[in-house]
Amino acid sequence: MATIKDVAALAGVTPTTVSRCINNRGYIKDETKAKIHKAMEELGYRPNGVARALSKQTTDTIAVIVPHITHPYFATLISKLEQSANAHGFKMFLMSSREDDARKESYLKMSLDSRVSGIIVCSEEIESEKLQKYGTPVVEIETHANPNTPHIICDNKEGGRLAAKALIDAGCRNLLHIGGIEDSHVPADDRALGFREVCETSNVKHSEVSYSSRVYSSLDYMKYIEEILSKFPDTDGIFASSDLIAAQVCQVARRTGRIIPGDLKLIGFDGVYISEMATPSITTIKQPLSEMAEAAVSIIDAIQNNQPHESEHVFPVRLIRRETL
Amino acid sequence: MATIKDVAALAGVTPTTVSRCINNRGYIKDETKAKIHKAMEELGYRPNGVARALSKQTTDTIAVIVPHITHPYFATLISKLEQSANAHGFKMFLMSSREDDARKESYLKMSLDSRVSGIIVCSEEIESEKLQKYGTPVVEIETHANPNTPHIICDNKEGGRLAAKALIDAGCRNLLHIGGIEDSHVPADDRALGFREVCETSNVKHSEVSYSSRVYSSLDYMKYIEEILSKFPDTDGIFASSDLIAAQVCQVARRTGRIIPGDLKLIGFDGVYISEMATPSITTIKQPLSEMAEAAVSIIDAIQNNQPHESEHVFPVRLIRRETL
């Protein structure tokens, strides 16, 4: 590929002049500009981003680390992050740990080595203190491992409250919350807190179950849900911690002859497309993922430009009524 | 962040020696190695990938361009590509055109400028001849704009045949194929060919409908499917060109009082997780996405290392039987 020197030689100027022409810096005669542009055109010249990054000391790239890509929640979040990144002039590295700590660690190092402008970590526990000494900005979405790291969450507790209230208002008296990964502690666990709070205040019978990270990884909760439903046969209202789980509750319900919402009412969490696509469509607690993604990217943008930024963003959630309630 | 010079100064050697120590090249005394490692440790040194890329003339990065991220087919494909990229030592840029030609063009330029090792374009028409002069390897998945560009597809026509046969064998006599984006020509269109072929040979009544790119973009086929079903009320078997469409057919069927598979049998395409997650679970034609992703990344790896590679890969598809047939 042609370099700036080739262009300079062809246009009869020095590389510096070409550089300034490209970057609109300093003074250049229109005539000279034209010559340079013609030379660039002729050679199909494209400035070398690597050299630029080295010289400018910024790659304009953010790394996004997620546990899974296909999970509808992460797929949606990734999509929003990509949009925001693009709008802010960032390219996006996508890295999926697949819940392997070694891979996560390796990806973190890779991001550092690539001199990304920032790292966005989603629903993953990381040792952000250790990262801090490298000076690469880190933003956490739905995690909060370190108090100094900027983080973005939705109002999980309120989400749990909304779900419990809605189920109780709809007449449910035997509630079940499916959520939380065993041996893991994330902000999403607060959904259970809000849920419990309302159930206790309203004096409604309720249970909570969590699942193994193996089930979470596989995205297949089917057998697990069957077990749970036979363990809690009287359940008439379920608050699932993701729309993905809720969609599978719909399936299991159908197979086991339960009518939704007749026999069993159901509320999901996230508010991503799968909640609309399930049959019946799922009533859910929606997170404002666009805004959350935008906030995450904005923080990195701000840090890169030495501008002030919030270190904690809590976004409101809301109930979307559909067919399962 | 510390540079190789800082490490060199602290260890009392030259940057070159540090470089050779890092890359295991040439002769270095164990004692010196130890000093260098100690210095690196102390400074928290991480080699600068940008400078490395400039010097080594390779970024070990691939760019993946897709029309959409959340669409279950693309989400799955992206996930598989990320896995293969990682296994081959590549980082992955994810870029979504959102079916905007200008954005696609801009992303293509960005990829070129970033000196990626290769570009993988999924289901997007691109002018790959124009790209060729830049020397950046391009691989197409489920597109085939240019005869010289390596491309990867599944056996779409055979998929159409399998679907038609299965529906006819199940007793359907009024078939409908939902597939194909208006004003666009992609290999996936061949699914209709195979479908038509079998229907005609078997003398079974069949129709084919395609949808607007607006509907495709929105991922929301609901209204469209309603219209189609009222336009073809006698339909007893549907072959949908994606599992996403099929899942929405399930929904519309339920709302309009059709029982699947009693009144209406249904086959999807892709074989991605949403086909398992829909209610009822969807019988589908599965593409081997893992293998296809691996092939795409392998080709870029091969080109980068001047090794030979196939220019056309056609992967077999197979019928997965579930509840809609």
Place this chain on the structure above:
DNA sequence: CGGCAACATCTTTAATGGTAGCCATAAGAC
């Protein structure tokens, strides 16, 4: 035991492709 090749160890220099600060020159305005 001198001489010389082979090996070991580290340094010097140049190159990767671009950007940016500084400098030199000159023409016209005030």
Place this chain on the structure above:
DNA sequence: GTCTTATGGCTACCATTAAAGATGTTGCCG
């Protein structure tokens, strides 16, 4: 005569690597 506008070259710098060179150290042969 000085200030502003305009033009474009020189050189250092970004962090690293490849190639070649410098220096010392063995080992072996005659």
